[in-house]
Amino acid sequence: MIDVGFPLQANLSTLEFEYGKDVFGPKTEKQHLDDIRRSLSDPHVDGPDIVYAVAMDIGKEKDRQDLIERNLLYGAMIFEKGRVGKESVRSQGHVHAISPSCNDSTCEVYEIWQGAAYIYMQETTEDDPGRCYAVYGLPGDVIIVPPHWAHCTINADPSQAMLFGAWCVRDYGFDYTGVRAHQGVAYYPQVQKDGIDFVANPMYHAQPIQVVKTRAYLELGLQGQVPIYTQYEQDPNRFAFITHPDIAKDVWKNYHF
Numbered sequence: 555m556i557d558v559g560f561p562l563q564a565n566l567s568t569l570e571f572e573y574g575k576d577v578f579g580p581k582t583e584k585q586h587l588d589d590i591r592r593s594l595s596d597p598h599v600d601g602p603d604i605v606y607a608v609a610m611d612i613g614k615e616k617d618r619q620d621l622i623e624r625n626l627l628y629g630a631m632i633f634e635k636g637r638v639g640k641e642s643v644r645s646q647g648h649v650h651a652i653s654p655s656c657n658d659s660t661c662e663v664y665e666i667w668q669g670a671a672y673i674y675m676q677e678t679t680e681d682d683p684g685r686c687y688a689v690y691g692l693p694g695d696v697i698i699v700p701p702h703w704a705h706c707t708i709n710a711d712p713s714q715a716m717l718f719g720a721w722c723v724r725d726y727g728f729d730y731t732g733v734r735a736h737q738g739v740a741y742y743p744q745v746q747k748d749g750i751d752f753v754a755n756p757m758y759h760a761q762p763i764q765v766v767k768t769r770a771y772l773e774l775g776l777q778g779q780v781p782i783y784t785q786y787e788q789d790p791n792r793f794a795f796i797t798h799p800d801i802a803k804d805v806w807k808n809y810h811f
């Protein structure tokens with residue numbers, strides 16, 4: 555695993571994180587295959603019993619109070635290796651619900667730590683989902699999901715577990731309504747010999763998907779090559795665009811990938 559900005563290990567047999575000195579974090583919450591079936595292309599497939607494990611609210615003890623005051627939350631996730639039927643292991647897909655603290659949907663800032671990921675995003679969960687993107691990331695890459703966009707996280711390399719961290723607002727909420735009404739997001743990630751193919755979900759009338767690599771987010775004040783936790787430590791105000799999405803409203807409008 556890359557340097558995530560503080561001492562952290564992942565135990566891939568128990569799907570637990572082990573926190574180093576002066577680091578806090580909970581036991582992981584496990585998400586079972588049976589709980590995500592209705593967002594898969596085939597709900598009856600076999601796959602790992604636990605598909606992913608999530609530890610919400612981790613960080614350095616010295617930052618604990620500041621994170622609460624800023625309403626910021628850092629989480630860590632382990633996505634299992636393997637497949638769920640023809641698809642790679644992935645999350646269900648959701649939209650960030652309106653957070654009471656800012657009365658808006660908020661963005662999420664991912665940093666890939668191990669393995670390979672696609673963060674899939676679509677503008678809406680209507681029958682016409684708008685623009686559809688799958689953004690590819692390797693360890694050290696940062697990927698941002700803009701407010702209001704439906705998204706899911708995909709393990710892009712079924713031969714190994716995928717790990718990542720993400721900044722989000724503390725009073726986050728997930729809205730699954732539109733995704734579940736369409737049996738998932740607009741594209742299913744199917745595993746092929748040489749990678750992932752995105753297969754259209756017939757419940758939508760989607761435009762072609764754009765598969766892209768991630769990029770630098772200079773317009774949001776992010777730096778390359780520095781863990782996003784360290785970037786928060788260097789400038790604790792840097793991620794204010796997460797808790798106050800209106801600060802970056804021009805970025806979110808016509809968001810470019």
Ligand SMILES: O=P(O)(O)OC[C@H]1O[C@](O)(CO)[C@@H](O)[C@@H]1O
Nearest residue numbers: 608631645646647648662707728
């Ligand atoms: O509830 P879903 O859609 O399966 O997604 C859960 C995933 O979403 C996250 O918020 C990351 O977007 C993590 O908690 C987890 O990886």
